[in-house]
Amino acid sequence: MRYSFKLVLILVVLLGFQACNQSEDNVPEITKEEFPDLKIFLDKFEAEAKLRGYNFDFSNLDLVYVDKLTMADGSEYCGLGIIKHPVSGKRTIQISKSPGHCDWAKKTDIERENLFFHEMGHAFLGLLHDNALMCNGKPLSMMTDDFNQFFIYKENEPELREYYLDELFDRLAANEQCIDFGQNFAENPVFFKNDLSDPMWRFSNDNGRYQVSRGIHPNSFSTTYLGISSSGTGQNNGYIYKELEVPNIPEGATVILRTKVNAENLEGPGVAIAMRVYDTKIGTTGATTNESHTLTTEPNPVNGKLENHVLELRLPNFTRKTIFILPFAVMMPGTKGEAFFDDFEILVEPV
Template sequence: MMKNHFRILSFAFVIITIFSCDTDDNPEPNPIQDDFPDLQLFLDRFAEEASFRGFDLNLSGLDAVYVDEINRNDAPYCGYGYIIHPQTGRRTVEISRAPNCNWAALSDIQRENLFFHEMGHAFLNLPHDNALKCDGRPLSLMTDEFNIFEIYRAGEEELRTYYLDELFDRVAASEQCIDFGQDFDQDPAFFKNELEDGFWNFSNDNGNYQVSRGVHEDSGVPYLGISSEGDGQNTGYIYKEILVPNIPEGASVTLRTKINAENLQGPGVAIALRIYETEIGNTGANLVETATLTTENDPIGGTLEDHVLELTLSNFTRRTIFMIPFAVMMPGTEGKAYFDDFEIVVEDAS
């Protein structure tokens, strides 16, 4: 199995440690008497909604606090959710008192929208999710592309119930008409290695592997490249984190690539796919690895020409928070391998 993969877990955890929501679309205010109500009101309500859905929560390890303002990279925010607060180390929701947020004049339901969104970050370990329903509405309360104060409004009880159902269990969205952004029957490629995508990571075992990304001049095919002189003590790999993949519940998901190499000596190369979800516990959600698919136990070497490697997850779940595909070179391998047409394809079970 791939060594040093805990580095990947750490990297993934950092990505979903801090979330924020800006305030460019502040709604029209609905004045209320109590300017800054105790945030415990919304904590109690969140726990009550969780209880309705079968979760018994202990929120004593989470801080909900007002702050004078929230600014990150010179941008103002009205709410911020931390899984680990940088000063206290605790789960924290911050609500801004800044005039641009107009919190004092918001209605109770508008405040709830923002607060529950931030609890999604801080307590449920959820990243933003910008998938859409077929009617153009956000699929999730965790969107950051809509007015976060009004994902659902006063009197929209059925809509509110749906968004809170989905907040605690992403599979609830499967009952909706979802805009997947493509017809998987006509275009099954959910993900491809494209050269302009710079968000790739690698482990080179202290320089014992050389990794590269490029396009073959003769064919124009994009590749992931890994080479070594055989000195690697651990695996060398390239990987990509794919957050909140918008894939149908129950679909078949296949990682596929074509390997090209000349006289690859030693154990050889492989591919892997790891799947992660969040699991809601009494004191907060935790990141869990729910599936690991790999060909590392049967690597390939020698001279290879468009040798197809693939792994298939037969029953995708929308509880998936992110998945990570890997191109891998095994320890002790000498030579260079190209992983061409590195892609993830989807076959919709419906």
């Protein structure tokens, strides 16, 4: 695949939440030391990793307290996991000492462990937030940001703790749970489609040699399109793509990227679709992002007059190790004309 883009993954993941109120007759025992050495929690993380067969080198990891973690919009965060710190270049965990919002000083060790392990998931294991649910309404992963991160599991829940830590190191552990996928894929297979209310699309126009667009066909108010056009001067691919993070799709399912292409007269190589799939690989010094699959119709682009010409890619045996799926609409270098990728969507066929 000839792409000029450089995939930008999220290197900094923030976690912010309100501390839960507790009744006076149910106050947990408070750890005597308000700001203990964070290595205490790193040692716990290391012990859990060794139980699961990992021996890590933490020499490139910094653990620091900060007085407050306030973002540009004024929001306050309790923890921050950074894969590569912009100054030190190291993996970094920052914990806020702020008394009003986070109250780390008044948390128990197990509550502190909850937050610290979550941030290690970001900074050391390369994980994003995962807001999938179990069928009972509990978070499927401790990497959720829909729940208060101090309280994912408690001192008296050793089995739940063991599950969450299993899943932290191996996302496939979630397959042992009853998972709420949010829909019945056998009845409604559409997992993703081009929704015009979604601004988070990216594109490459090869320094203005392509024009890209998204819209609704005026003669069919239910049909959305991705549009790419060029005068034929493109030297690299022109493309539009979407980054789908931590897709909540059943293990073993077939994932299908499908669209209908319309064009009046495409000259030159033509257009295609592509799909890239990523997971993480855990090494001694932490996780790295790995491209597990690349599927594309680029070796056989379509051109000429196209009327609802179906392009499709099929990814069998989906795995929950997946952290990104990137679907692309592509115009090949040297193509002249305009193409519309209608009903650009991803479907799921469960096992």
